Amino acid sequence: MRKSKKLLSMTGRFVFIVGILLSAYGFAMFQGGKVSWTIFYILFPFILYSIALFVYPMNTITAERKILTKNIENGGKLTVTVMLKRRFSFPLLYTIVTEKWGSHQIELRAKNKSSYLFVFGMRKQVEWTYEIDRLPRGQHITEGIHIELSDFFGWIRKTAFIPLRESIIVFPKTVPMNYMSLDAQYDRGAIASPFTLIKDTTMATGVREYQAGDRVTWIHWKSFARTQNLMTKEFEDRQSEDLLVVLDERASEQFEEQIELAASLVKEAIQQQANVSFISVGEHKVEYPFIHSAEQLHDLLVHLAKIEPVESPPHSMDWTPSMRIGGSIVFITGSPDWEILQSLGGATRANSSIICFVVVGEGKRVPKSLSERISYARMKGVKIITLRKTQFANAFREEAM
Missing domain, CATH: 2.60.40.150 (C2 domain)
Known part of the structure; x- marks a missing residue:
């Protein structure tokens, strides 16, 4: 229909131009005189160009x-x-x-x-x-x-x-964060560690032959330059942390800030050599079980870029991973409801190290209803920290408010 109208319009314009040409020529022929032919010769180049443009192939x-x-x-x-x-x-x-x-x-x-x-x-x-x-x-x-x-x-x-x-x-925009290990896992048991992961992996005590699965950052390049054999550094206390980041996709006033916090946290944790997993819960539950490489991080950032807030999920907020992932859990939300807080409390009783970051508006007071829910969760042993955007860099050092 649109093509037909376009063709009809172009045909009408062409007929109009031809009409002007014939009218000017007829006027000059029947009227005669210098003036009438001057008008015809003035119009003729413009009409000729219009006809040439009409047949020009686009x-x-x-x-x-x-x-x-x-x-x-x-x-x-x-x-x-x-x-x-x-x-x-x-x-x-x-x-x-x-x-x-x-x-x-x-x-x-x-x-x-x-x-x-x-x-x-x-x-x-x-x-x-x-x-x-x-x-x-x-x-x-x-x-x-x-x-x-x-x-x-x-x-x-x-x-x-x-x-x-x-x-x-x-x-999503990311900000540098002062990341700290929540629950550093040693080869035997789990203990709390005040050190960041990157410090622990710089204390090399020796080298051994490279094995599949070793991190590239652990390769001893000087030995490789001398012997042409890949060697891996050994550490006195080789330490790593398993970290699960969960993002609540439900609509909130601070939804963009939640995305920013999640992206910044995952990016910084990977730079600190943590074993990061990610789950976003909204219309559907999307899981990224293991994020180690730059390509996997890029895929996650693309996912975070495309996320849209969900007004009301069609199902209960089941954020638990489909496969067993140990270590620490960081839950990011803008408005935790009773269902979420109860599930976090249950996970805390299962000896998991959990922090719930509740993102609030800059310069705004925490609503009374939200404060009541936060107080209830803290009574159940869940560590909840309210964060504003300006506090993201020191999120792991903020006092619970």
Whole structure:
């Protein structure tokens, strides 16, 4: 239907131009005189160009896009370069190129930045760069490039859409954290340790042959340079921590801050060589049992970028992992209800080391109902810490409030 209207409109414009040409020629023939022929000769080049533009093939124009900004975080800036090419030269005048986004929110943020008006002229290649500020977290789709051509007076307007679909991931913003081990696991039993994990693994007492599964950071490169055999460092007390991070996906006023805290915590724990697992609970329960490599961390950050808040989950909030994962648990939420607090209390009685981070608004008081639930959970032995965004860096050192 839309193509039919477009074809009808173009046909009508062409008939209008031909009508002007015949009218001017007829006026000059029957009226005669210098003035009437002058009018005809003035209009003739413009009409001839409009007819040439009418038959100009739009499919000869191709487009390329380059994303100049890599790893964009929430609130960051996106820089894009769009390049138009064509196979042969033709004098194109007013050209409007617009980047079409699938998200109305991005369209509003881009405003007029994603549109470009220029005179193509005889050039075979044109490019322009635009920026979009304060991108929100999420997956944003750019559908393609819309091109509109016009003659001198707007008699002929031709449009074309070049599909150029591309997905842009805006990751959650992360902040550096002063990470501390919650429950360091030794080879025999579990004891509380005030040291961070990275300190414990720097106390090498010897080397041994490399075995499958050894961390790359434990390889003794000096021995490898001398013998060409991979050797692994041995530690007097080789220490590691199993850490499970659970994110509550239910809607809250501080949902974006919850995502930011979860991403920052996981990233910092992995840098400190912890054995990290992750669970997000919302519409569905999504599990990342073991996160060791940079690729696995990237997959998790993509998941966190795409998460949308859930108003009311269709099932009970079962956050327990499907496979046995020992060690410490960090639960991140914005508004813990009685069901969540009771489940945390049960996990605490099972000798698990648990911290529940409740993210609250900056400069806002904790609601009375939430304070009552927090007091109840603390009576059950659950360690709950209320955090504001400015406290994320020292989350593990904050006093319970």
